[in-house]
Amino acid sequence: MSDKNKSCSVPSTGEPTATRANAPMWIIVVTLILLFIGGIYFDRHSGWFDAKVYAPYASAETLDAYQPKSGAAAFIARGKKTYEAVCGICHGPDGLGKPGQAPPLAGSEWVTASGFNRLAHIPLMGLAGSIKVEGKDWSLNMAAMGAALPDEDLAAVLTYIRSSWGNKASPVAGDDIKKVRAAIGAGAQPATVEGLTKMPE
């Protein structure tokens, strides 16, 4: 019995077992090369996961380089900010004025005059007495709200009110305000309509 079995069985070598073998060198090299290329691609195209960076802008620095530095629009935006903080409380953010507080600026002949000279005197000196705006008399006093503003800011405000709400008048520069301020001098009394109309426009 045992002999018969022996003759027809293959020699037993036991269960095959898994052994460890080193990964081929070429796979390691290819993986490292792929990782390297992936790293370069990531650096060029990911924008480092910045939520503000979209292709075709590669990084936050590239995007920053394309931001507008200055220009007329920036000046007007600056004027709007100052206007809403200082002037808009009485004249309204829409420039329509408030009954019993301040006359409108939108469409006002004082604001849209061809020159800004008279207009610039009002925030720098204040205004006393009655003034006629768009056919209506306003008898209110205004303090010299612009006297404490820097030249550039006041120029931006005047540019903003002269070019908003349907107004279309020329812009005002910071140097222009400087000249007007120098002409007024220190300790001036509030302006009156009579005084303003004597000045050039």
Added chain:
Amino acid sequence: MKTGVCIFLAAFVALGASWCGFVLAPVLQLGGAKQTVILQSTDNWPLQRTGEATLGLQVYRANGCAACHTEQVRQTGMADEVTLTGLGIRKPEDFSAFAKSLFVLPELANFTNAIAASLNGWSGELPKTLFITGDNDLASAMADRLKAAGVKSETRLIATGADIARGWGLRQSVAADYLYDQPVQLGSLRAGPDLANIGVRAPDANWQLQHLYAPKSVAPNSTMPSFKFLFEVRKIGATPAPDALNLPKEFAAAAGFEIVPKPEAKQLAAYLLSLKANVPLYEAPFTPVTVAK
């Protein structure tokens, strides 16, 4: 099963990694998105839609508009556009030769020749686009030389790409544009044109309604189906309804009847008019055209 733990961990890591990539990372990146501010302005962007337009988004969704329309403008690059705004002492007929003389470097010969060629036969109307270039330094060098020669010019940053050239928007769409869209109707197929800027391209509500009722009446080659079921055919009463459509003869209702938009049609039109991609943002800057003073 010796390797069970190993298989479980491998599957967990694979699914977890993709969850992190597709869910966690976008939420961390854009989950806290807030209203932003239009570039060089203090106005907010985007504005919350009116109630009617918010309902219109659901009509847009229910009618499967996103199956044929996208709401995403793509951009491939940026360029500087130099525009002449004043000629100073130069005359239009000599300007071509003058433009050629601005850069004498031989490597820029092609560039200046192209400008000179585009100025041939120019009658002098302003503003005139002089050239568009992706080279920022070249544009500013040109602007400097024009200024030195007493010629007024403006340099604008513009977005470039096929969608921009088609007039589908002034810049690419960014995440902030979709802040109030619930759900976002990006779309992926363009059987019809992109609608990200439709509120600027076709700002007339009556045009939108007529187009929804009978697309071919305003765009003869349109393949868009008619959305007649958003409208009601009514017998004209004592006076015609004020919002009845004013259609050309071949599309109009039978005599004595009028076509009146249902609320859904008006909501959809209000939503379409709210779609705009025409303001510069920090993440998608360009120089808007300002009114020349």
